[in-house]
Amino acid sequence: METQITGSAFVVGDDVKALDIMPVRFKSSNALDSQSLALASFADMYPEFAAAALAGQYQIVVAGKNFGGGGKSIEGPIFALRGSGIRVVIADSFARYFLRNAINNALPILVCPGISTSVSSGHRLNVDLRSAAIVDQTSGATFTATPLSASALEIMASGGLVPYAKRKIADRQQHTDPDPPM
Helix, strand or coil: CCCEEEEEEEECCCCCEHHHHCCHHHCCCCCCCHHHHHHHCCCCCCCCHHHHHHCCCCCEEEECCCECECCCCCCHHHHHHHHCCCCEEEECCECHHHHHHHHHCCCCEEECCCHHHCCCCCCEEEEECCCCEEEECCCCCEEECECCCHHHHHHHHCCCHHHHHHHHHHHHHHHHCCCCCC
16 A cells, blocks of 8 residues: 555535445446446546546545435445546545445545545645545645544555455464464
8 A cells, every 4th residue: 555645626515425425326237337437436426527637637535524325334435436546535524334334345545534625626636544644735735534443544554354354364364373384
């Protein structure tokens, strides 16, 4: 997992729901395939977003309060954002389900109250995930987000919760097996 991310921001407002990020019509049997969901990102709210992000215009989403809310604990929006090339989401606050799903599925996120009113779409940001420092290279403004826990960083570095858990189980079995295979 990269810990230094530089890219252009796409700014959205408050209370963007999970189903705003990925409308329900995109849900299918392969709902967690990032490539097939790439065009779903903000398809109804910002129809131009996915094509622009896929073309490399945006790498960072900056959002207001309660990003990913709406009471839906669905992972599709995470995969849609990742598939469209988003490398980190920074928000004033996240819905609890979205925050946990992002970490569990290796989409870096940072909570940074007030950032959504200080950054504009197209601003170039430099984000350090380890220190939670954010520099708006366009305006010169600096921000300090809430740092991610060591365990959240480790889960994301492993590629998500499932690969992390598999690795932990394998490590535990290796250390507790009295007669490891030769």
